[in-house]
Amino acid sequence: xxxxxxxxxxxxxRMDVLTPIILLVGGLLIPVLGWAAGxxxxxTSRAWTRRxxxxxxxxxxxxxxxxxxxxxxxxxxxxSEGCGPVTTTPExxxxxxxxxxxxxxxxxxLALTAIAFVAPVxxxxxxxxxxxxxxxxxxxx
Numbered sequence: 001x002x003x004x005x006x007x008x009x010x011x012x013x014r015m016d017v018l019t020p021i022i023l024l025v026g027g028l029l030i031p032v033l034g035w036a037a038g039x040x041x042x043x044t045s046r047a048w049t050r051r052x053x054x055x056x057x058x059x060x061x062x063x064x065x066x067x068x069x070x071x072x073x074x075x076x077x078x079x080s081e082g083c084g085p086v087t088t089t090p091e092x093x094x095x096x097x098x099x100x101x102x103x104x105x106x107x108x109x110l111a112l113t114a115i116a117f118v119a120p121v122x123x124x125x126x127x128x129x130x131x132x133x134x135x136x137x138x139x140x141x
Contacts, residue, residue, distance in 0.1 A: 013047075015041060015045065016045060016047040016131045017128070017131070018041075019038060019041040019042050019045060019047075019127070020042075020056065020123075020124040020127040020131075021124065022035075022037060022038035022041060023035060023038035023039065023042060023056055023063050023120070023123070023124065023127070024038075024063045024064055024120055024121065024123075024124045025063060025064055026038045026063060027062045027063045027064065027065030027066075028063070028064050028065055028068060031065060032062070035061070035062050035063050035065060038063070039056075039057050042056050042057065042127075043057075047130075047131040047134055048127065048130055048131065048134075049130075052126075052127060052130050055123060055126065055127075056123055056127050059119050059120065059122075059123045060116055060119040060120045060123070062120075063120045064117065064120055064121075066116050066120075067113050067114075067116035067117040067120075070109070070112065070113045070116055071113050074106070074109045074110070074113060
């Protein structure tokens, strides 16, 4: 088999089922190394084409680790915002609250976090379906 050839249909192994799941949650269990282990399993498997492997590797690298970090950072930033004192004179103090630009940036961060969460989940579903279709080809052949 040449390096550029399509993978041959074969029976689905347990690792073919576990690999996309490890890609998805490995970075949460063991930051960076868990996801990297999933990438190694993906690239050493015959269940996926090179295209599938590139999609599994490059669509939001790190699996769910990145959106969880984004969400955590967004929540901690939001907790540090709010109202604070502004003193106009020594005897008189006024208070202010954050304005709409902060709200818009929070909405953008929430949208990016949602995309960063959905993309690895869809990639996992895609890889599982591709591995199953290869298994179905093996059964037919």
